[in-house]
Amino acid sequence: MREVAESCRTGAATNIIYGLALGMQSTIVPVLALAVTVCISFKLASQYGVAMAALGMLSTLAIGLTIDGYGPISDNAGGIAEMCELGEFVRDRTDALDAAGNTTAAIGKGFAIGSAALVSLALFSAYTVRAEIPPAKLSLLEPMVVSGLLVGAMLPYVFSGMTMKSVGLAAMAMVMEVRRQFANDTNKDSKGEGDIMRRIKSPDYAACVKVATEGSLREMIAPAALVIFTPLLVGFCFGKYALSGLLIGGLVSGVQMAISSSNTGGAWDNAKKYIESGQLKKLIEGSNQPGQESLKKGSDEHKAAVVGDTVGDPLKDTSGPSLNILVKLMAILSLVFADAVNQYGGKIFGIQ
Numbered sequence: 001m002r003e004v005a006e007s008c009r010t011g012a013a014t015n016i017i018y019g020l021a022l023g024m025q026s027t028i029v030p031v032l033a034l035a036v037t038v039c040i041s042f043k044l045a046s047q048y049g050v051a052m053a054a055l056g057m058l059s060t061l062a063i064g065l066t067i068d069g070y071g072p073i074s075d076n077a078g079g080i081a082e083m084c085e086l087g088e089f090v091r092d093r094t095d096a097l098d099a100a101g102n103t104t105a106a107i108g109k110g111f112a113i114g115s116a117a118l119v120s121l122a123l124f125s126a127y128t129v130r131a132e133i134p135p136a137k138l139s140l141l142e143p144m145v146v147s148g149l150l151v152g153a154m155l156p157y158v159f160s161g162m163t164m165k166s167v168g169l170a171a172m173a174m175v176m177e178v179r180r181q182f183a184n185d186t187n188k189d190s191k192g193e194g195d196i197m198r199r200i201k202s203p204d205y206a207a208c209v210k211v212a213t214e215g216s217l218r219e220m221i222a223p224a225a226l227v228i229f230t231p232l233l234v235g236f237c238f239g240k241y242a243l244s245g246l247l248i249g250g251l252v253s254g255v256q257m258a259i260s261s262s263n264t265g266g267a268w269d270n271a272k273k274y275i276e277s278g279q280l281k282k283l284i285e286g287s288n289q290p291g292q293e294s295l296k297k298g299s300d301e302h303k304a305a306v307v308g309d310t311v312g313d314p315l316k317d318t319s320g321p322s323l324n325i326l327v328k329l330m331a332i333l334s335l336v337f338a339d340a341v342n343q344y345g346g347k348i349f350g351i352q
Contacts, residue, residue, distance in 0.1 A: 004271035005280050005305065012307035015271070019308050023264025023315075027256050030110050034117055034255070047125040054118035057111070067108035071101030092277065099273045102266040102316075109321050113258040116324035120251050123331035127247065130338035131240040138244055148234060148242035152249025155230060156257045159223055159326050160319040166219030167314035170212060177211050178203075223322070231330045235337060239346030243334055251327050258323035265316025268308035275302050 007018040041049035078094035128138070140146055181203055185194030195201035235243035274280060276297055281290030295301045334341070 001267055001270040001274055004267050004308070005274040005301075008271065008275065008280070008301040008304040008308075009283065011300075012304040015268070015304045015308040016311065019264050019268045019271070019312065022267050023260040023262075026263040027259045030114060030259050031255065034114050037118070038121065047122065050118060050125070051122035054115060054122050057115035057118060060111075064108050064111050067104045067111070071098070071105035074098040074101040095273050095276060099270050102269050106262050106266040106316070109262040109316070110259055112321065113255055113262075113324045113327075116328050117251060117255050120247070120327045120331040123328075123335050124244070124247050124251070127331065127335045127338050128244065130335060131244075131342040133240055133244060137241060138248075142241055144239060144241040145245040148238070148245025148247075149249040150245075151230075151234065151242075152246035152251075153253040155226070155246075155250050155330075156254040156323055156326060159226060159323065160257060160261065162223045162226065163220075163319045163322055164314045166215075166223070167318050169219060170215030173211050173215050174208060177208055181207070227326050227329050228333065231334050232337060235334065235341035235345050237346070237348050240338075240341050243341060243345070247331055247334055250330055254323045254327045258320050261315040261320030261323070263316075265312030265314075265320065268305070268312035269316070272302070272305035272309045275299070275305050 004015060004018045004022060007014040037053055038050060041053040043049070045052065074094060074097035078091060078098050081090045081094050127133075128135070138145060140149075182194065182196060185196050185201070188194045189198070196203050231243060231246060234246050275295055278294035278296050280295045280301060282293040282295050283290055
């Protein structure tokens, strides 16, 4: 976080670069821990051991929900404090809680994708049994398996792109609604400020809530369809081996993207709060040594941090958390339709 905040000294671009790099590097420890867990559980009790490891992680659901809920509660408390024009000391305290909440939320999201990976691995094993796939056939020498593997690895990227674009479209609609309300506020003073800016009249909050609600529901149709229909199309059109590769590719790629997205967004958010708290000092002229003057809201460094936080919000709050749904739902659908895929899969194109 501090490195990301320091990178804001040279603008938004370096802030984005540092944040992305931190998120990519943050996959090392969780993925290694997950790999060790799979190896040990499989060594002890084969696929049953992997299933028990997944069940063990899911049994701590109450703690996971607590960790996930801490961040939004702190964030909303800060927003309410600012809307109610409470003292600056209140906002400082809620910002500290929100910064801690971003860290706990990243841990909770990493826990969620880790448990999703183990659950999907157990479901994949059940799918291979139901679809009567010999282990020897799950080889990189099998062209259908490799083809499915490549398509599956692509899906988390497409899914993340769709969800991020959806957030952007909904944000644009919200901005246009806010601009419309300001434009229609014609009772302006000599400074050009209307009744809303002077707090004489309240904005139409209901219209903004409606825009956000309708946008979120409408824009999630396409990503949901992608998750639901892709495994079915691959299974019935190209056969059970292609579908097995699809599940493996989606699992491997989705875990990395989910962890990286969550940690990147959290780092950008905390870097912004680090600057707002005044902990980033202004450099002494002609040197790289920090001076005594603190950089806070309104500085160029803070503006760069806001850009990173804006980019990070859809990563840590939308794309990252939803990838575990993609991984699990594809595995569940494949298991449900395993018998049908085994019987009819690939016959459309004459693939056995």
